[in-house]
Amino acid sequence: MERLGDNVYIHRVDATEFLVTSAVVFLTTRVFVFDTSISPQAMEPVKTMLDEQVGDRRVVVVNSHHHWDHTYGNAAFAGHDIVAHRSCRKLMASQGRSANESLPLAPPEGVTLPTISFGDRLSYMDDLDTVHLIHTPGHTEDSIILYLDKGRTLLAGDTVEWPIPSLAMRDGAALYVRTLRQLKQLPVDTVVPSHGPWMGKAIIDANERYVTGVYEAVAEAKLKGVSRHNLDVPAERFATEGVEIDEMCRRMHRENLELAYDEV
Ligand SMILES: [Zn+2]
Numbered sequence: 001m002e003r004l005g006d007n008v009y010i011h012r013v014d015a016t017e018f019l020v021t022s023a024v025v026f027l028t029t030r031v032f033v034f035d036t037s038i039s040p041q042a043m044e045p046v047k048t049m050l051d052e053q054v055g056d057r058r059v060v061v062v063n064s065h066h067h068w069d070h071t072y073g074n075a076a077f078a079g080h081d082i083v084a085h086r087s088c089r090k091l092m093a094s095q096g097r098s099a100n101e102s103l104p105l106a107p108p109e110g111v112t113l114p115t116i117s118f119g120d121r122l123s124y125m126d127d128l129d130t131v132h133l134i135h136t137p138g139h140t141e142d143s144i145i146l147y148l149d150k151g152r153t154l155l156a157g158d159t160v161e162w163p164i165p166s167l168a169m170r171d172g173a174a175l176y177v178r179t180l181r182q183l184k185q186l187p188v189d190t191v192v193p194s195h196g197p198w199m200g201k202a203i204i205d206a207n208e209r210y211v212t213g214v215y216e217a218v219a220e221a222k223l224k225g226v227s228r229h230n231l232d233v234p235a236e237r238f239a240t241e242g243v244e245i246d247e248m249c250r251r252m253h254r255e256n257l258e259l260a261y262d263e264v
Contacts, residue, residue: 001024001045001046001049002088003150004023004153004190004192004198005030005153005190006149006151007025007026007128007129007151007262008023008025008026008148008153008164009023009025009026009049009212010022010023010153010192010198011023011024011026011037011043011045011046013037013038013042015038017248018069018195018248019195019196020035020037020038020042020069020070020153020194020195020196021153021192021193021194022034022036022037022043022046023037023045023074023146023155023192024049024050025131025148025155026029026053026057026128027057027126027127027128027129027131028126028127028128029036029055029057029058029126030057030058030059030060030124030126030131031050031054031057031058031059031060032060032061032062032124032146033046033050033059033060033061033077033106033132034062034063034064034155035062035063035070035157035194036061036063036070036071036072036074036076036077037069037070038068038069038072038104039072039073039074039107039131040073040074040075040107041073041107041110041143042073043073043076043077044076044101046076047076056106059077059080059081059157060080060081060083060124061074061077061080061081061082061083062082062083062133062144062146063082063083063084063088063092063114063141064083064096064143064144064146064155064156064157064158064159064194065084065085065088065091065139065140065142065144065157065158066084066088066091066140066142066144067095067125067140067158067168068095068104068106069102069194070157070158070194071092071108071109071111072104072106074111074112075107075109075110075111075112076109077112077163077192078112081115081116082113082114082115082116082119083093083108083110083114083115083116083117083118083122083133084114084116084142084144084146084210085117085118085119085135085142085143086117086118086119086142087138087141087142088114088117088142089113089114089117091140091141091142092093092111092113092114093113096111097187100127103259108138109129114118114192118133119135119136121133121134121135124207128150129149129150129151130148130149130150131146131147131148131149132146132149133145133147134147136157136159136179136182136183137169137172137175137176138165138167138169138172138175138177138179138180138211139157139158139159139161139165139166139167139168139169139176140158140168140169140177141142141169141172143155143157143158143159143179144157144159145159145183147186147188148264149204152187152188152189152190153165153188153189153190153191154183154186154188154190154191154192154193155192156183156191156192156193156194156203158194158195159179159180159183159192160180160191160193160203160204160207161193161194161195161196161201161207162193162195162196162197162199162206162233162245162251163196163239163240163243163245164206164207164210164235164238164239164245164249164252164253165207165210165211165256166252166255166256166257167211167255167256167259167260168259170185170259170262170263171263172263173215173260173263176211177208177211177212179201180204180208180211181208183204184201184204184208188200188201191203191204202213206239206240209238209240210239212254213237213238214233214238214257214260215260215263217233217237217238217262218231218233218257218260218261218264219260222264224259228258228262231257231258233257235249235250235253241255
């Protein structure tokens with residue numbers, strides 16, 4: 001566990017191709033666990049920390065969205081409230097029935113579904129700080145972020161990613177750009193994406209530039225008659241200058257291009 005701020009801790013797990021970040025936020029009456037990583041075992045360090053430090057506070061588990069690398073550890077917190085956007089539970093259930101071979105098998109303990117849902121925003125008041133859970137559709141339709149008001153910290157899930165975001169939602173470009181522009185209005189010093197280093201607000205700008213740039217370039221190519229599979233639009237054109245685009249990023253970018261092609 002790494003300490004991020006006065007009452008925020010980060011837990012990173014190596015999922016072979018990428019790192020997955022969960023976070024723990026301690027307030028006076030509640031402790032928030034933001035995302036449960038890839039398995040109940042991966043959450044052991046968080047469980048140990050809770051056992052030692054929770055006391056009589058309530059534990060609130062939050063799923064940033066339904067994807068496996070954010071929810072497969074839910075069973076470690078069965079019996080606690082699990083909060084998510086109102087479409088998350090349904091998407092998790094259908095992910096569980098999916099025949100998609102690239103989806104890792106669910107843990108033998110099963111995947112506990114969220115027990116509390118909300119629509120646009122859910123806020124928890126506390127003497128120490130206020131936690132806002134805000135619906136931020138774009139990466140997926142059920143994406144949410146956790147915003148710590150006094151801490152000026154944004155736990156972003158996959159709503160922002162470094163160096164480029166992953167578009168996993170059909171016909172979601174306009175919504176994604178709106179979400180990113182709204183996020184920039186929040187007074188934030190630290191943004192913590194689920195799969196990259198924490199940094200300032202520059203990551204939100206970088207993601208907005210990427211999404212708008214990709215859609216413009218793909219629309220232009222499509223207009224010229226370029227086919228879906230012959231799109232030649234390198235990720236470097238939209239990523240922050242000098243940032244390395246690794247193999248996994250390149251694959252993600254390819255999927256983004258094809259998703260954009262179907263939408264424009
Ligand atoms: Zn993810």
